[in-house]
Amino acid sequence: MSETENVLTPSHSLTASDGAPWQIACSQSEVKAPLTQFLEVSNLLLEQVQLNSTHLFRADILRDTSGKLETLAEKEARSQCISRNVKSDAPAGVVDDVATAEQAVPPQFEGFDLHRTIVRRLIPRKPQLDKPLEQSCFIYYSNTSETSSTQKDALVVYIPHCTSSDAMPWYHPKVRGLAYLYSSITPPSSTITATLSIHYLPFPDTPIPLPDRLTRTFQSLLKTIIRLLKLPSKSHQHPTPPHLNGANTTSTPSDISTHPLTPSTLKDTILPQHTVQNTYTLLKQRYAASLISHWIEKTEPSKHVFEDLSIAAFLIELWGGMYGSKVRFNEIAGFVDIACGNGVLVYILRKEGWRGWGFDARRRRTWDVLFGEEMEGCLQERVCVPRPFLGAIGVGEVDGVDVHDGVFERGTFIVSNHADELTCWTPILAALSGGEGSLPFLAIPCCSHGLDGGRKRYTLKEVAESVRDTSARTNSAGEDGVEEEEAQSATGDLKAMRAAKQKASVHGDDKSMYACLTRMTAALAQELGIDVELTLMRIPSTRNIGVVGNRRRVMEFENGEHELKNGVNGLALEDHAGEVEQKIRDLLVRECVSTGGVEASARTWIEKAKKLQGGQGRGKVNLKAHVG
Incomplete structure (x- = not known):
């Protein structure tokens, strides 16, 4: 698909803080999913990055300003059995030091306010071939006064901590930034509540038109999130982390005959x-x-x-x-x-x-x-x-x-x-x-x-x-x-x-x-x-x-x-x-x-x-x- 085929005009123009325009990656798609469901799926994809790439093992959450996702440090603190005096040799390319994580500068977008910041580390399945990559993820809400809380637009932006396309790992698109734009339809119809599109911020050397592999990657990312949005909300709703809801995180069943095995x-x-x-x-x-x-x-x-x-x-x-x-x-x-x-x-x-x-x-x-x-x-x-x-x-x-x-x-x-x-x-x-x-x-x-x-x-x-x-x-x-x-x-x-x-x-x-x-x-x-x-x-x-x-x-x-x-x-x-x-x-x-x-x-x-x-x-x- 060429860059101009089936492209709908986006509800908002996305402009980076340095003035570089964000480009629409592929056609917008109509979805029937409320904003809350889009945010639930976004949480799921933030933590379960393997849903988007089979080359990735997991995503380690290093920081979340909202506390909705459990961080690496919180998981270790909650763990009932963490090594005390022994530490396994880290696999090639895997870094355990959470303190090394830095946060990218949040881009500014017209009509949007920053609501939440997440820093995560992508862990590849084969670290001997590809290095882990840290990302800053930013979630924005539209700030226009005429929209209600249920009809707001949302923007989820991923900024890899990588300065050039040559240094980008194989499993990540060779772009400076990636964004999902959820644009509410006013008023919503019985069959559509919003449009969904993917945008990207190119490197200076990103070729135009885009390489076929990069285009296919964008299309795959869009198909994945649309597929997840079609599922019942409860099937992908991210549970409140145990450290926040006070739940008993022990695995000891008081009544083994009724203890759930899910x-x-x-x-x-x-x-x-x-x-x-x-x-x-x-x-x-x-x-x-x-x-x-x-x-x-x-x-x-x-x-x-x-x-x-x-x-x-x-x-x-x-x-x-x-x-x-x-x-x-x-x-x-x-x-x-x-x-x-x-x-x-x-x-x-x-x-x-x-x-x-x-x-x-x-x-x-x-x-x-x-x-x-x-x-x-x-x-x-x-x-x-x-x-x-x-x-x-x-x-x-x-x-x-x-x-x-x-x-x-x-x-x-x-x-x-x-x-x-x-x-x-x-x-x-x-x-x-x-x-x-x-x-x-x-x-x-x-x-x-x-x-x-x-x-x-x-x-x-x-x-x-x-x-x-x-x-x-x-x-x-x-x-x-x-x-x-x-x-x-x-x-x-x-x-x-x-x-x-x-x-x-x-x-x-x-x-x-x-x-x-x-x-x-x-x-x-x-x-x-x-x-x-x-x-x-x-x-x-x-x-x-x-x-x-x-x-x-x-x-x-x-x-x-x-x-x-x-x-x-x-x-x-x-x-x-x-x-x-x-x-x-x-x-x-x-x-x-x-x-x-x-x-x-x-x-x-x-x-x-x-x-x-x-x-x-x-x-x-x-x-x-x-x-x-």
Whole structure:
């Protein structure tokens, strides 16, 4: 489209403070959206810049004069787990210093008054190729007296902190400024309330006519905001930041059976987004290319590698906040991945200096081909048969199977990533291993299984009863125990994942298999006296809720310089060890009623374990508690 085609005369001429005229970038479009909705969408685009460019990871808000958007500093202050004594090496080009942010001089526009100023930093997905860019964003309202508050015009202006077109990053249009002009129609009709146009301030060397790429960029920006304006207002309304509305930002549910599992309630509840994403970017630069190029499994590597890199980034930031240093973490006990699968997560964490090991019911080719002798002894082929089950049937029943009883060294951090049969066992193992207390853990539920290892669909009623009632109850699993399968392709292809994630990641159905499994895992932990938190994991999976146990207890005792080793757990519960064991026995009796009791459930578990270790491996499934 040429510069003069379909161009409507703008309601206001935009003139910069230095007298340089702003140019209209593309044709104006008629919209049916009130001013309030335009401002809501503007807030959304200010914070979620990735909606306009796939090359961008996020936008860090450094300053907002209105306080409507939570700044980087406010997120860190609100964070429940920010690294105290350790700081991950910043990825190439990523700057953490908020104090370096400066503000551009606000342009002056005839007929408009400056209402609000925001300074943000654009973070690219590949900082090794493009540098972050700071922008000053200004929001203006028309100042003409004859317009009402609901019929005012608005102007949103973006000024990049860049002095030349040559220095502009690839992901940003090569212009000195960019503006969205919302012009109200008076009086509004039933089909149109305003016109919307995009304007730009060129560099001295900006060619005329505009390059095709720049023209397409302007058209794409206009299409995106128009698409968002057509959505219901509540779908893009930006919530009041937690630090302003006094909301409880903790992720600890008082009633796990009713706690909402929507992204808005779980996102960044423990760690701020930017700290995890910065570490993820660093890990991706270090390991992704090598892991993907040497991948030998039949599954598509992209999903699996990037998922494990994301989880590793979360754990590194989580442990940094809990323990303060790798030295402290490593001297306490380290970590164990009780369903390590291909071993990539264990490998990355150990390469980054965090002590730990993992085990799985079946050895993977990845262990030898990708890691070789470097991981010898750190990845082990074992089946987890929890100690209560071993006690119920006797050790002789498991001859021929390399068993781990699920009891770990005190202080060990348990990682349970899509561990399937071991998911609901995770808090039980944490309580079993702690003696007078319980171990910290991260569980990311996936497919739903009962404590006997069989498939089971939990209900909200069972979740509530696990907290309130210790009496026996019947199994209320779905017909024939059929569960929802994970909405992923068999190969784990990222394209298929993105399509499924649009529908599944919201977890809005409180009665879904995944929602009930997540709640049940947390409820069992609460029943055993474990301090539980829920958080949304930023991973390429529809099964992306993390259940975190005893994080705050570790931090409380670490801050008080209490020891968590040498037999002094530091995570002591009100119950003595014997009382905790009794709680576990009561819990198992109640949960195993529908499967014939504890002994029958134990035998079922062993049968599945033998089949798994002796048969064809199928990834992270049945009883794979691979320790190493």
